[in-house]
Amino acid sequence: QVQMNQSGPRLLKPSQTLSLTCVVSGDSVSSNTAAWNWIRQSPSRGLEWLGRTYYRSKWYYAYAVSMESRLTINPDTSKNQVSMQLNSVTPEDTALYYCTRETKLASLDFWGQGTLVTVSS
Amino acid sequence: QSALTQPASVSGSPGQSITISCTGTYNDIGGYNYVSWYRQYPGEAPRLIIYDVNIRPSGVSNRFFGSKSANTASLTISGLQLEDEADFYCASYTSSGSLLFGGGTKVTVL
Structure with missing residues (x-):
């Protein structure tokens, strides 16, 4: 059974960098059949796809257009984890952040427990 | 990109079928x-x-049925049960390689 365990700070000030980590067990982040996505959810924006990384002989990355200037997703095969860094956060980045596994396009079959991140001065 | 469009809420009585x-x-x-x-x-x-x-x-009830016609997808829940009270979201792959979600539908069992 795949498990995805998220960790990271929950309270940030505007302009700081949000860093979240997702440790994966039961699958390999370098699997040739999976992609690793970050999703966020807020009352104002609903569910929002942020980006993904996946390995197919080399690493590939894709980011939402609205995020690509601030977001970086990094796999770490030595720890079997995927992390995200979102720069220059604002209160609009306040949301519940999830890491997820995608085994077919748009099919997010396993989700982390979620991390509630609040951005406030 | 704008979110996919879902009705905000759908309701039905136990045993009925609903479509989102x-x-x-x-x-x-x-x-x-x-x-x-x-x-x-x-x-x-x-x-x-x-x-x-x-x-x-695997493990998902066969009371859930998905379909698609042109630009609209649908989820039908048959034999509505109290445990079906929840929020439901659709998602689609897009031509830009991103993933787009719907705004969500709250299902109420009357």
Whole structure:
């Protein structure tokens, strides 16, 4: 059974960098059949796809257009984890952040427990 | 990109069938058979219940049925049960390689 365990700070000030980590067990982040996505959810924006990384002989990355200037997703095969860094956060980045596994396009079959991140001065 | 369009709420009585629609464009739902549906209970992460338009993952009740016509996907829940009270979200792969979600539908069992 795949498990995805998220960790990271929950309270940030505007302009700081949000860093979240997702440790994966039961699958390999370098699997040739999976992609690793970050999703966020807020009352104002609903569910929002942020980006993904996946390995197919080399690493590939894709980011939402609205995020690509601030977001970086990094796999770490030595720890079997995927992390995200979102720069220059604002209160609009306040949301519940999830890491997820995608085994077919748009099919997010396993989700982390979620991390509630609040951005406030 | 604008979110896929779902009704804010749908309700039905126990035993009835309800259908939730999810409307997009030819750049997402209309262009690909990569539509998924998720059920979310309060305080929990969403759970995948349909993928590839109409495929149920192992362990998901056969009361859930997915379909698609042109730019609109639909989720039908038959034999409505109290446990079906939840929020439901659709999602689609898009021509830009991103993933687009619907705004969510709250299902109420009367």
